[in-house]
Amino acid sequence: FLQVASPVPQGPNKWHEQFPIAKGQRQSPIDIVTSNAKVDKALSDNPLKVSYSNNCCQSVTNTGASFQVVVDGAGTEISGGPLDSTYKLVQFHAHWGPLGGDEGSEHTVDGVTYPAELHLVHWNQKYKDVGEAVDKPDGLAVIGVFFSRGKEHAGFKPISDLFAKVPRKADKVDISFNYDPACLLPARRDYWTYLGSLTTPPLFESVTWIVMKDPVEVSAEQLAALRNLLWETPSGEGQMCNNYRPPQPLQGRLVRST
Numbered sequence: 001f002l003q004v005a006s007p008v009p010q011g012p013n014k015w016h017e018q019f020p021i022a023k024g025q026r027q028s029p030i031d032i033v034t035s036n037a038k039v040d041k042a043l044s045d046n047p048l049k050v051s052y053s054n055n056c057c058q059s060v061t062n063t064g065a066s067f068q069v070v071v072d073g074a075g076t077e078i079s080g081g082p083l084d085s086t087y088k089l090v091q092f093h094a095h096w097g098p099l100g101g102d103e104g105s106e107h108t109v110d111g112v113t114y115p116a117e118l119h120l121v122h123w124n125q126k127y128k129d130v131g132e133a134v135d136k137p138d139g140l141a142v143i144g145v146f147f148s149r150g151k152e153h154a155g156f157k158p159i160s161d162l163f164a165k166v167p168r169k170a171d172k173v174d175i176s177f178n179y180d181p182a183c184l185l186p187a188r189r190d191y192w193t194y195l196g197s198l199t200t201p202p203l204f205e206s207v208t209w210i211v212m213k214d215p216v217e218v219s220a221e222q223l224a225a226l227r228n229l230l231w232e233t234p235s236g237e238g239q240m241c242n243n244y245r246p247p248q249p250l251q252g253r254l255v256r257s258t
């Protein structure tokens with residue numbers, strides 16, 4: 001029987017052919033030029049409030065582009081800082097580079113890359129569901145956390161240990177233990193914030209980005225565990241890696257800082 005292979009996903013430099021917004025005015029990620037970031041006292045006057053519960057995580061899935069921890073929104077809310085309303089966590093995932101390399105993050109800081117970047121995705125509660133929020137200018141808020149290579153991250157271990165169980169696209173494993181994703185945030189809660197987009201197609205310009213200034217350390221083994229996830233490459237199934245979009249033109253946007 002004819003085997004119909006799913007088309008291998010096109011790389012970031014071809015996305016504009018099917019998603020013209022790829023060349024839009026508020027695309028992500030960006031290179032954060034720290035000297036151009038403007039400290040905004042209003043961000044500290046109304047601090048970012050992260051109140052996650054420790055039983056919100058339901059499952060880990062291989063989406064074919066990353067791992068994704070699916071969260072039921074019960075009690076997982078953020079507000080304050082750059083946000084004008086309450087946003088609820090819906091999922092978190094990551095982007096990473098080649099084994100042992102230092103590139104892999106999507107945002108960069110004065111041109112510096114990190115080996116991986118975690119994204120905690122939230123949707124604005126003024127909308128009825130994430131599907132309605134996902135393409136609205138104030139629809140989503142994503143907290144980005146840089147991963148640096150160092151000592152093992154005890155809080156990330158229960159998740160990184162699950163990657164070997166979801167090697168192929170659409171594989172899914174339930175999370176039976178209590179897990180509080182707030183453990184993935186750095187202790188120091190300083191961040192940069194700017195208006196941007198989804199970093200993968202459909203690249204909707206709907207994201208208020210909150211990029212934490214401090215990286216969190218994970219071990220080389222935990223970074224290697226990300227490669228237990230497999231995806232389709234031009235030469236067949238391979239280890240998932242380099243699933244990051246490079247920085248996009250700032251187009252005159254202001255980056256604010258706490």
Ligand SMILES: NS(=O)(=O)c1ccc(C(=O)NCC(F)(F)F)cc1
Pocket residue numbers: 119121134142197198199200201202207
């Ligand atoms: N990498 S990122 O910017 O955090 C990112 C966050 C969320 C989505 C997402 O929900 N895609 C599904 C949709 F919206 F229906 F298309 C994509 C990328």
Ligand SMILES: [Zn+2]
Pocket residue numbers: 093094095119199
């Ligand atoms: Zn992402």
